[in-house]
Amino acid sequence: MAIRKLSSGKYEARVSYKENGQKHRKTKNFARLAEARLWESENKAKLGTGANLKQADQPFIDYYRHWIEIYKTDGVSAHTHDTYMLIADWVEKFFHDTSIGKITRDDFQQFVNGFGKSHGISYTQKLVRQIRAAVQDAVADNVIYKDFTFRVKITGKKPQETEEKYLDLDDYHKLLPYLIENAGPDHMSYAMLLFQLQTGTRFEEAAGMTWDCVDFNNHIVTINKQWVPREQKLGPTKGNGQADGKVTIAPPYATMLENFRQQMVNYFNDIGLDYDTINEKQLVFFSKLRKINTNSGVNSALADLCTKLGIKVVTSHAMRHTHASVLIQDGETLPYVQHRLRHKKLETTLNNYVHLVEKTNGESDRKAMSVLSEPFTKKNSKNS
Template structure:
């Protein structure tokens, strides 16, 4: 039962209920401008109780539930990079909502106001990721019967478009010049040339390339076995691939196979001379027996772009986009490309590379019309 009283100029409710152990408990809330508003709020609490809600969780705060959700479903199940992103989001939520804002008190309009503020000066993709993470958290809160609707649904995302994807891959002529330069200057001392060449010819992610062992290179079949990644950020060693579908075999051209043979021979000679044996048998370990970081390779790539006059600059991940753009331009089947990239489904490939596929469709349309005219 609920009692409604006036105190210090505003109205409050006090709802009594029995917890799971049969003990009487109370839910209180004050600050209502009218008796009717307090009565309606109390009636909603009673409805929730009769629907099976645990009223002890009624005052759970946004930050409190975020921490609980992370601990239950996320911590230890993702990479350190992803977990670092969750911590950043927590700081952003805390800065806006404070430590005491209850999850239940946030309305759809409240959330939209936050998104409008958060999106100012940020990329729309960043806003979308935060909204997606919080949506998953609120879905969990719905299952726990703390809230009964998800205030993040149908949110109008704000933020700028970010850098256009069509600026993130190389033209075919620049790809060839970069690859040829890397082949010509490849050495253990300049290991980045080998790594960049491998990125161009495989389209693999940096962590996948750097995580290759010589046992993953099948020279007879012309294959690379992608079955793990390397933690280049924190130096913890091998990690699982990004997704289960990222475990795959990538066919490599004969030129890259020859280049990798050359690297293996150089490594063997250098290790013999220094009396060194790599316990991990990594493909890409330099003459100082180090594994290059992603930032070091990006720095080297930018230097090569400057030397060759390649514009605009791309990162190592841009080599992956360049690889795809070239295959699409050559008419390679999108299903094969999706598998080669290790995407979990073709929809991801279609979404990420839709701008490239539009040009391919135009070319395919001409071929189709020519064939139909000849019928």
């Protein structure tokens, strides 16, 4: 390791190291001697920890994409892999070909700050979590010697208030009768929305519902898979099956589903096709066009319907939130709502619907005070 002054007046710092038995040299020029000494000392420290200076020179985006290929391709869902690749695009957009060894905590914080200006906090947290996993592996493999994601401050747009994600009771009582009246083979989007509203399922879970998971006699649906639109196939529920569960449905709705199935059978029979053969996956919401409606398509149909009914415009996911809010406002317990939504933790249910819990607590207070006050009222009436 050495520093020498060049004829140009600049200072050249040089470090030498061995990799796989071969000698390598790394040099860099600086305008000031102090800068050259600092660079030299930093690289000495890196070599002292076993850092691989050659690998540290590779663009971070190259390292990150290679890491995804090795660790996040096999054994993960297509959706998870797509998320990693999308984040890789953001890494490339900000860092370009910056070497992984040159990225500082300040650099990464600026990246997170910029990302947070156009994304919510929860998605920014996911971005940091996924990048941090790769960076920590780089530290473990001596590619770099410091974790530049350490103690980064998460920034992001304020999340949408839960109140904005569901329909209030007035809007619910306008939408529900319309869906009951019009959901059917000719309006498959409405049929899917009604299913979500009755069961609290996510869109992908409704799209992936199969007839063998509908128990007409006991009025139970089993949720154990979801539709993967990119691959046009069925896959595990959220969390690799952690969102599996059974949900009871109203007897009249079970009858409606049974009639709906027969209508689909009759339609395909009329055009010379066997429903069970053409619908080989036995999908409940297999349409007349022999496909599953997309989330964007259902959202578009719902937006038009909301406008028609004069109610707040929401997305299909609002059916899940509305399902929960109706139950809570009707006095159902949080553990029961947790069961229907298949949240792993009661805390998740509470955090999502705390505003409704506080509202029902106020009503419970009034009822409790009435009960607790009754003995005093009786005593006063006796004394009068």
